[in-house]
Amino acid sequence: MSGRLATSYGQDMALLNTPAKRWWTLVLVVAAVALPFVLEDDLLVVLATAFVAAIGAIGLNIVTGYAGQVSLGHAFFLAIGAYTAAALSGDPDSTRLIGFGITSLPVWLLAAGLVAGLAGLIVAPLAARLRGLYLAVVTLGLVFIGEHVFKHWRDLTGGVGVGRPAAVPELFGLEFAVDGAMFTKAQKLYLLMFVLLVIFGVLARNLVRSRIGRALAAVRDRDLAAEVIGVDVTRYKMIAFAVSSFYAGVAGALLYVMIGFVEPGSFNLALSVQYIAMILVGGVATISGSVLGALFITLLPRLTRELPAVLPFVSSSSTAGGITVFQVEAILYGLLIIGFLIFEPRGLFGIWIRIRTYWKAWPFSH
Amino acid sequence: MTATQTRPEETAPAPPPVLSFDDVLLEFSGVTALNGVSFTVEPGELFAVIGPNGAGKTSIFNVLSGVYRPQRGSVRFGDHELIGRKPHAIARLGIARTFQNIELFSNLTVLDNLMLGRHHHHPYGVLAAFAWLGKARRNECANRLAVERIVDFLELAPWRRMPVGLLPYGVQKRVELGRALAAEPKLLLLDEPVAGMNLEETEDMARFILDIRDELGLPIVMVEHDMGLVMDLADRILVVDFGRPIRTGPPREVAADPDVVRAYLGEQHRIVDRS
């Protein structure tokens, strides 16, 4: 009796617990795997970058969306991941840069996550004492300290304007960042990043539906009540920070694989704000929302680049007069954040839920 | 009164009290919230704390659950001294409570709120949570089974999957009781369980409280302004006023005490036995 019940609870708690969810997931996966054979390479690169950004956004959503700790320090942890990976897989014979020649992707990816996660754990006790604006300011401080260190630690970062090559993605002898006989570089990277996003996405979904995820939500909603029912609030804030930083480290390592190059000036406040925009636009405290938001924010520049052709007062460079596409992008980020906060606080995910409720479980509604 | 309950004066030799609250002083910059409050709670007893507004009743609970740290006194629960322990550690020892103003996680569903009540039962770590299959899934199922029993017991089934913020006040009060019960506590603290409820909701809640004491044999400390309820349910009553204990004893004796009547009349209250 209890055995049967337990199995049915197990099914009830499964990630894909309805036929509709299973069907739509299948459709999405098939579509995502088919895309590299349909789309142009440059679009594939943008999509692959968006998949990586999604891993980073999931990380930020765990600390900010689930645990309610507003962090502006995400860029700092992205940087730690990027440099850990780049240094590990870097050329060991280089006289200019630190390098260990470990190009195996699982090794440097895990290391990038762990080093960033450890950095998160080190600042977490401080962060766990603060909340709201104070926490935002302290984490912002991390970004400034990081920027300074990265700009001056030339052995690691190559220095401003020079930079260093990103990590080399190699898996069991297969090189991803070069064109091959069967697949182009873009196709290979797209598929690699898609698989990684699925892995890290499922892991994150597992975490947030577990007792850990519930405890994080409890800490966010009412920390006093959480403590009184037995949740060690400080411990869970630290867990949130460490996991979030781990995800940022992984994303940081992969992000620069897409670009091929790490520039120390790129880990600034604007990068952190971009990730905040992703989770606000996508949906706070949802994993699918993080993915939607990352896709949206990463694809947005592709759309704005088309603007000069359509709108005469938008130009593609500052010398041509008028308003530039970059300014349009900055304004759009701002408008999107404000718009979603006011009109749809649950983000794109909230809109999706409404559409889904409207269509019920189509095509399984009968 | 039911025959199953254990009266302290009937059992000999008396088992040690579940809780002894001893000579507690609690001050907030100038305000004395508790001054020399002492009482014990015996196994299986329903112990009520009454007193006018601001008398210090909630403060007693906050000292018990580690939210406030008193300047003097001792609180012993079984073999453990509670003063100086963090709230989450006290919860783990087996004390669960409800709050005067509902403190539920309003974005979460009824099920999730109850599951949170069981946070320290069948625990597992972060890595097991990431993997899910195996230990995490097994332990979640075990906790879910226990939670579903409480859903049945408190008749919460219609609202299981709804965010508690959307539920009527009376149901939220019941969910909060459920969250406390889910912890399988050794001592239950109820802070005004029927405040703001209509007659029907009050009767339902009274029935649940009686069931909890009689079927689970769980000792309960209850703060309540509804004198009818207190007189009907309590084995013993502690009356506090301005942070001082005025009288402790069985309902009938307490109601007849002139000091108690005075404390209440001063606050425009009147002790009326509804039965």
Ligand SMILES: Nc1ncnc2c1ncn2[C@@H]1O[C@H](COP(=O)(O)OP(=O)(O)OP(=O)(O)O)[C@@H](O)[C@H]1O
């Ligand atoms: N955190 C606090 N800071 C300052 N004063 C406090 C605090 N908590 C309680 N008090 C004071 O202690 C006294 C007792 O408060 P308490 O909440 O225990 O009363 P109560 O008996 O529960 O009253 P009520 O019936 O209104 O719930 C009051 O004078 C209150 O103002």
Ligand SMILES: [Mg+2]
């Ligand atoms: Mg009170």
